[in-house]
């Protein structure tokens with residue numbers, strides 16, 4: 001509604017305020033998106049499998065609709081994502097004889113994908129999540145094992161950034177990951193990005209997905225992660241912010257609406273997080289939520305399918321929650 005201030009105005013001197021959208025939510029959330037946000041990210045429509053289902057087939061219609069939505073409102077747009085172990089087409093890793101493709105062929109295919117996609121949107125998309133979630137969560141290994149790394153090895157990551165830079169020298173290129181404030185994973189992400197910088201790879205930022213909850217990560221862990229990544233001299237963005245009402249391990253399914261204590265805790269959490277983000281406003285260039293309002297969140301199906309969640313600043317009727325009031329009062 002036009003009563004309360006808009007996030008994009010409150011933080012106009014600090015960082016872009018974004019939301020992940022899809023073809024349904026640009027309809028159902030249209031006026032909230034237009035009023036509150038100045039950046040969008042396609043929730044699924046620019047992932048490899050969505051754009052490039054067969055080697056000779058690109059399907060751009062849905063992505064184009066989201067690009068048009070951003071353009072119509074003068075919003076910036078982030079590209080998500082070029083290289084990821086999830087939601088990637090199976091054909092990419094297959095040779096013609098039912099076996100596994102060679103490293104050289106895989107690199108040529110991914111180069112062609114990146115040039116086609118980044119080239120198509122070079123006037124619409126200012127930043128890309130070039131590589132998403134390549135770091136291993138557990139154990140000593142730096143990189144998670146995936147078809148990508150099995151076939152092409154670790155230098156696939158540097159290649160992906162080089163291909164994206166060839167395709168659009170103006171685009172800001174990000175490495176993006178989750179659990180980014182966990183100390184062990186933080187240090188691995190740092191090591192990967194440091195090595196890319198040492199190789200002269202064109203990388204401009206680190207995306208902290210920021211899939212957080214009422215309880216963790218702690219503010220100290222978030223601050224330590226921002227400090228550590230900032231020491232590399234790159235810009236940072238929160239790329240998929242939501243504050244789940246449940247810890248990751250909590251699989252309860254008994255709630256049909258958030259209880260008042262949860263909403264108060266969430267308001268305190270968002271206030272503390274945004275106070276911290278404002279402290280690092282020189283380094284943080286964008287804060288994107290992975291959705292916009294509680295009527296739709298990917299958390300309604302993750303980690304528990306069909307379990308409602310209420311992770312945003314706006315409720316299911318797109319009205320500001322207590323958390324919004326606390327954040328708005330910071331500036």
Ligand SMILES: Oc1ccccc1CN[C@@H]1C=C[C@@H](O)[C@H](O)[C@H]1O
Pocket residue numbers: 043044132178209211240298
């Ligand atoms: O928080 C997680 C826990 C385990 C795996 C992945 C993630 C986050 N993974 C994100 C979530 C939703 C997808 O739409 C995004 O593309 C992906 O980057």
